[in-house]
Amino acid sequence: MSARPCPICRKPRSEAFTPFCSARCRDRDLAQWFNEGYALPGEAADPEALVRDDADAERRE
Numbered sequence: 001m002s003a004r005p006c007p008i009c010r011k012p013r014s015e016a017f018t019p020f021c022s023a024r025c026r027d028r029d030l031a032q033w034f035n036e037g038y039a040l041p042g043e044a045a046d047p048e049a050l051v052r053d054d055a056d057a058e059r060r061e
């Protein structure tokens with residue numbers, strides 16, 4: 001068996017935070033997951049924002 005390093009910083013992993021070396025690296029990995037989740041392509045265009053823009057334009061004219 002070979003000891004694999006922490007996937008975040010490549011330091012030797014810790015038993016308590018396997019597969020990471022520390023709580024910091026574990027949190028960093030979690031944060032990456034969340035960021036990728038929020039960055040889904042479908043989230044870029046907000047249909048409600050477009051509807052609101054149209055309503056404002058109609059009211060102004």
Ligand SMILES: [Zn+2]
Binds near residue numbers: 006008011020021025
């Ligand atoms: Zn690490």
